[in-house]
Amino acid sequence: MNWDTFIWFALPAMILLAGAGVVVYRKNSRVLADVLMITGILVYTIFIVGFWINIERPPMRTMGETRLWYSFFLSVIGYITYRRWKYPWLLSFSALVASVFICINLLKPEIHSKNLMPALQSIWFIPHVTSYILSYAMFGAATIGAFVQLRKINLKGISDKKIFDFLDNIVYVGFGFLVLGMLMGCIWAKEAWGHYWSWDPKETWAFVTSMAYLAYIHLRLQGAKKEKTALWLLPVAFILLLITWIGVNYLPSAQGSIHVY
Amino acid sequence: MIIMKQDHQRKMWQMPWGYPESITITAGIAFVGFMLQITIKEFNFFLLTSPVNLILGASIIGLCLLTLAFKKSKILRWFTGVPLSVSLITALLLLTLIMGLTPQTGSEAAASKHSFVSLLGFNNMTGSWPFILIYFTTLLSLGSLIVRRVAKFNIKDYGFYLNHLGLWLVLFAGGLGHADMERYIMHVREGEVEWRVYDSEGSVKELPIAIQLNDFDMEVYPPKLTIIDRASGEPQPISAPDYYQIDTKAPKGELNGWILEMNEYIHQAIRNSDSTYRETPMPGATPAAYITMYNPSTSETRKGWVCGGNQVQLYKTLELDEQYVVVMTVPEPKRFMSDIEVFTPKGSVKKTILEVNHPLRIDSWTIYQYGYDNAAGQLSSYSSMELVYDPWIIPVYIGFLMVALGSIVMIVKGRSSNRKTLLSDNIKEE
Numbered sequence: 001m002n003w004d005t006f007i008w009f010a011l012p013a014m015i016l017l018a019g020a021g022v023v024v025y026r027k028n029s030r031v032l033a034d035v036l037m038i039t040g041i042l043v044y045t046i047f048i049v050g051f052w053i054n055i056e057r058p059p060m061r062t063m064g065e066t067r068l069w070y071s072f073f074l075s076v077i078g079y080i081t082y083r084r085w086k087y088p089w090l091l092s093f094s095a096l097v098a099s100v101f102i103c104i105n106l107l108k109p110e111i112h113s114k115n116l117m118p119a120l121q122s123i124w125f126i127p128h129v130t131s132y133i134l135s136y137a138m139f140g141a142a143t144i145g146a147f148v149q150l151r152k153i154n155l156k157g158i159s160d161k162k163i164f165d166f167l168d169n170i171v172y173v174g175f176g177f178l179v180l181g182m183l184m185g186c187i188w189a190k191e192a193w194g195h196y197w198s199w200d201p202k203e204t205w206a207f208v209t210s211m212a213y214l215a216y217i218h219l220r221l222q223g224a225k226k227e228k229t230a231l232w233l234l235p236v237a238f239i240l241l242l243i244t245w246i247g248v249n250y251l252p253s254a255q256g257s258i259h260v261y
Numbered sequence: 262m263i264i265m266k267q268d269h270q271r272k273m274w275q276m277p278w279g280y281p282e283s284i285t286i287t288a289g290i291a292f293v294g295f296m297l298q299i300t301i302k303e304f305n306f307f308l309l310t311s312p313v314n315l316i317l318g319a320s321i322i323g324l325c326l327l328t329l330a331f332k333k334s335k336i337l338r339w340f341t342g343v344p345l346s347v348s349l350i351t352a353l354l355l356l357t358l359i360m361g362l363t364p365q366t367g368s369e370a371a372a373s374k375h376s377f378v379s380l381l382g383f384n385n386m387t388g389s390w391p392f393i394l395i396y397f398t399t400l401l402s403l404g405s406l407i408v409r410r411v412a413k414f415n416i417k418d419y420g421f422y423l424n425h426l427g428l429w430l431v432l433f434a435g436g437l438g439h440a441d442m443e444r445y446i447m448h449v450r451e452g453e454v455e456w457r458v459y460d461s462e463g464s465v466k467e468l469p470i471a472i473q474l475n476d477f478d479m480e481v482y483p484p485k486l487t488i489i490d491r492a493s494g495e496p497q498p499i500s501a502p503d504y505y506q507i508d509t510k511a512p513k514g515e516l517n518g519w520i521l522e523m524n525e526y527i528h529q530a531i532r533n534s535d536s537t538y539r540e541t542p543m544p545g546a547t548p549a550a551y552i553t554m555y556n557p558s559t560s561e562t563r564k565g566w567v568c569g570g571n572q573v574q575l576y577k578t579l580e581l582d583e584q585y586v587v588v589m590t591v592p593e594p595k596r597f598m599s600d601i602e603v604f605t606p607k608g609s610v611k612k613t614i615l616e617v618n619h620p621l622r623i624d625s626w627t628i629y630q631y632g633y634d635n636a637a638g639q640l641s642s643y644s645s646m647e648l649v650y651d652p653w654i655i656p657v658y659i660g661f662l663m664v665a666l667g668s669i670v671m672i673v674k675g676r677s678s679n680r681k682t683l684l685s686d687n688i689k690e691e
Contacts, residue, residue: 084673118596118617169675176672183665192618194444194629194649196657197435199387204361211354218347220676226280240358253364 001050009047010106014099016040021092037079044072066126067105071098073130093137124188131181138174139238142167146234159227168220175213182206201253205244212237276335283344287352290398294391298382304393309440318437325404329412341406352395360386396436403429420670427663430656438653446631449474450643458648469606476600477644481592483507484548484569488517488585507550525551532574538566545573548592572640599630599644625652
């Protein structure tokens with residue numbers, strides 16, 4: 001198996017993932033969603049295994065090969081988290097993002113060894129970034145949920161316990177992935193640059209973001225107290241997250257960051 | 262609901278303390294920090310070099326353990342409670358937010374400039390008094406909380422223990438240990454043994470570790486081709502230069518209106534006497550490409566070898582007209598590695614191939630592939646290594662492991678795991 005045969009695995013896998021992402025919203029088709037998703041992941045896995053055997057080295061060298069793993073881990077971890085938490089959007093979202101990376105590989109393969117600088121050639125690269133993408137997805141959902149809850153409070157004067165259960169759980173799960181992503185970054189940094197934490201601008205902003213979600217988690221420990229403060233913290237934290245993710249490169253304070261590439 | 266009522270009737274500073282008192286006291290600590298910053302300037306972190314950090318660390322642990330004697334104290338309940346933790350987290354958030362918005366130019370720039378930013382230590386946040394004081398308060402508060410919760414140990418709280426004790430370890434060992442960290446650069450010539458290093462200020466020091474460099478080797482990516490103006494050397498078109506990334510699987514490209522076709526590429530080439538190239542894998546070999554350039558607007562064709570050259574081989578360009586030539590860029594490094602032997606003070610010898618992302622760990626030392634003679638590239642006669650001494654790395658990594666496990670608990674269990682115990686705990690306290 002090589003990149004020429006990729007399309008014969010990529011298309012069926014994408015159709016299966018998309019199918020799972022759609023039917024999961026129909027109450028009676030949950031089992032069908034499971035079957036579609038697992039088959040999709042299997043088809044994709046067969047390609048990776050065949051490809052690995054064919055090229056006689058782990059497929060982790062080129063950008064295209066990296067994206068193979070993004071799609072794989074996103075769909076696998078997305079599916080496991082969906083099974084654990086039963087939120088259908090988790091499955092749809094991970095299927096969607098996994099498909100986006102498959103499409104990029106089909107349209108703009110970059111299958112030839114790209115000039116990945118030595119520091120980026122690390123086994124931590126993929127899990128570090130995948131973990132962050134997953135946590136960003138959860139925090140995005142939490143932000144929307146926070147607005148829904150704030151509206152409920154304004155209209156009815158009382159919060160909806162179900163929404164708070166969702167918010168608290170999804171922030172816990174998102175925070176877990178955020179911290180894992182951060183720790184893998186730390187270990188990678190120690191391997192490549194000599195220290196696990198250097199207050200590089202991106203690191204500083206990642207710290208700021210994590211503190212905001214940590215404040216939410218602790219605020220919520222006292223139940224009914226400070227509900228609105230906690231809810232408003234979620235969109236604020238998400239703005240900080242977006243600055244960490246995208247905005248840092250534009251800040252004057254971040255010139256010379258090692259994370260700009 | 263009872264809790265809320267109490268909160269409304271309670272006056273400020275009346276026990277039990279809640280958010281107003283926590284915010285006021287946290288702000289007060291930060292204020293004291295800013296006053297110290299203005300009057301006695303920044304905190305000199307290297308005052309904490311061993312054994313000062315060991316004594317300080319032992320005192321912090323001692324203080325945290327001492328809180329066991331005052332289990333019933335309302336002040337201590339507050340000191341380890343949620344409102345203060347939220348206030349401290351917020352304070353850390355705000356200070357690091359300022360840090361993220363202010364270029365961290367460090368203490369030297371601060372001394373020369375007397376601006377508002379440097380007066381308050383914003384441009385060297387982690388060395389500023391407010392940050393240090395909030396950091397130590399967090400260590401004490403979190404440490405006392407852990408001691409209190411461990412005292413009434415409940416195995417069901419394993420998620421809590423992993424996350425909190427892990428974070429405390431990281432903060433404790435990472436912060437206090439920072440003063441003991443040493444970083445040096447060592448340049449070793451091929452075939453020689455070296456033990457002299459340079460510190461960050463450029464002064465020479467002798468280390469108990471010696472490194473022998475047997476061989477330095479480097480692999481490069483295929484380079485790029487571009488058209489430059491002979492007079493200025495500028496890649497064309499100036500506004501957005503065209504580059505063709507050499508790739509035998511995609512041998513066609515376009516450069517500044519010319520159609521490029523690469524007919525042959527030799528990654529390790531040596532020049533023949535007739536200015537052609539042959540494949541010869543040996544030191545001094547350099548990438549070379551035979552290309553055909555075709556200009557559709559004038560129907561002109563140019564053919565020839567292009568080579569970037571290096572210290573031992575001349576470069577070769579392909580002339581298009583009087584103004585423009587095709588050139589090859591300097592290839593980018595793909596891997597560079599040093600075959601080394603390390604002699605430790607204990608008398609043992611370690612042999613390894615050092616590479617970026619693959620450092621060598623010996624006791625508290627970690628040795629990294631750092632650099633090489635950039636001008637010579639593959640022909641570099643020396644290799645630079647970074648030697649990092651960090652005796653506190655083990656506790657930090659134990660902390661990492663605990664927090665990682667704690668994070669997995671959070672992902673799997675969500676909020677449900679801690680809810681009951683913590684809520685009952687809080688109600689009991691109130």
